[in-house]
Amino acid sequence: MEMLASSLHTPPSPLPTITPSSETPCKTSVSTRRRAIVSASTAAMASLLQFSNPISPLCSAIALQPQQPELDQEEDRLVHLFQETSPSVVFIEDLELAKIPKGSEEEDAKVQGTGSGFIWDKFGHIVTNYHVVDKLATDQTGLQRCKVFLVDARGTSFYKDGKLVGIDPANDLAVLKVDAEGYELKPVVIGTSRDLRVGQSCFAIGNPFGYENTLTTGVVSGLGREIPSPNGRAIRGAIQTDAAINSGNSGGPLIDSYGHVIGVNTATFTRKGTGISSGVNFAIPIDTVVRMVPYLIVYGTPYSNRF
Structure with missing residues (x-):
């Protein structure tokens, strides 16, 4: 590479003086051909080295290409979800x-x-x-x-x-x-919350601040939390998540990667005086919901309230 660069940037030397000797022209011709061969070989080697260099732009583009379909698949999965x-x-x-x-x-x-x-x-x-x-x-x-x-x-x-x-x-x-006569409703797919793991992906769908059909993403960041209920009692076993939950999200579903409902979005800690979510958000576990909702539909109150 250095030789090639030098030959490219150094001004050509003066042509050799031709002497009457019959040997001089022959030596000059052979020397010139050798320099041409060396320069051509060096250029070819440099081209090969540049092509095989792992940090060259061409190779970087080639190396990144296999990752692109994976990103597209992840996006398609979330859109479908x-x-x-x-x-x-x-x-x-x-x-x-x-x-x-x-x-x-x-x-x-x-x-x-x-x-x-x-x-x-x-x-x-x-x-x-x-x-x-x-x-x-x-x-x-x-x-x-x-x-x-x-x-x-x-x-x-x-x-x-x-x-x-x-x-x-x-x-x-x-x-x-609601009276849904004449309409075909699509109920959610109910999942389970008993086998959740901290770190698994979760998604909140709702209407924060009145913006309908909003999707936020995050992970299950904690399990078994206690949060206050409207009547002052503690709701035990709440799911903690960093998926954004704000005013208007309340009551919407928290779903897993398969679209199964794992909780009901219900509360968030806010920065004092701002009303902005701190990223510490909570959902009622779906196992509690599955246990209570049938009684609410039939009797209007939980089972414990009827005795």
């Missing part, structure tokens, strides 16, 4: 009607809060957090309403009034029911 699960997630609006109506009920309604939920079965039962619908549960005026926005299995968007059929403040759970 969201597309399969999001039709089972609903958007909930907590409404208060005007005491003195001035127009239609919809025009007089004031949005007091938003939340999320998910379709439990094809009969129109919706699971959410109690604190999402607590105003409806404690309403004494008859002015509270709950509107549920859904998507059916064919992708048709619609909304219905949600009727409260069961509450469990101790576990921050509630069940709504």
Whole structure:
């Protein structure tokens, strides 16, 4: 390489003086041919060295190519996961009607809060957090309403009034029911929370700050946590995650890599005075939900409250 560079950048030496001697021209010709052969060989070797150099741009591009399909597959998997699960997630609006109506009920309604939920079965039962619908549960005026926005299995968007059929403040759970006649609902796929492991991937789907169909990603960052319930009791066994959960995510599903619901997003620690999630978020384990929801649908209260 140095020889080639030198021959490229050094000015050519003066042509040799031709003497009358018959030997001089022969020696000059042979020497010139040798230099040409050496230069050509060096150039070929340099080209081979450059091609085989592992840090050359060409080789770097070749080395990176096998990784590209893996990245595409991961992205496709997440897109498919969201597309399969999001039709089972609903958007909930907590409404208060005007005491003195001035127009239609919809025009007089004031949005007091938003939340999320998910379709439990094809009969129109919706699971959410109690604190999402607590105003409806404690309403004494008859002015509270709950509107549920859904998507059916064919992708048709619609909304219905949600009727409260069961509450469990101790576990921050509630069940709504909507009239889904004429629509084919797509219930979530229920998973399990008993065999979760810290570090496994998880995903939250909901409506943070009213932005519908939002997907956030993270991992299970802790298990067996205790968080306060709306009635002051402790909810045990909560799942901790760093998947972003903010206002409006409450009641939405926390799912695993297979799209199975492993928890109900319910709470987050916020930085004081900011309202911004600190990254320490919690979900009610799905095993608790599976144990409680059938009683809420049938009896309206948890089993323990009936005795």
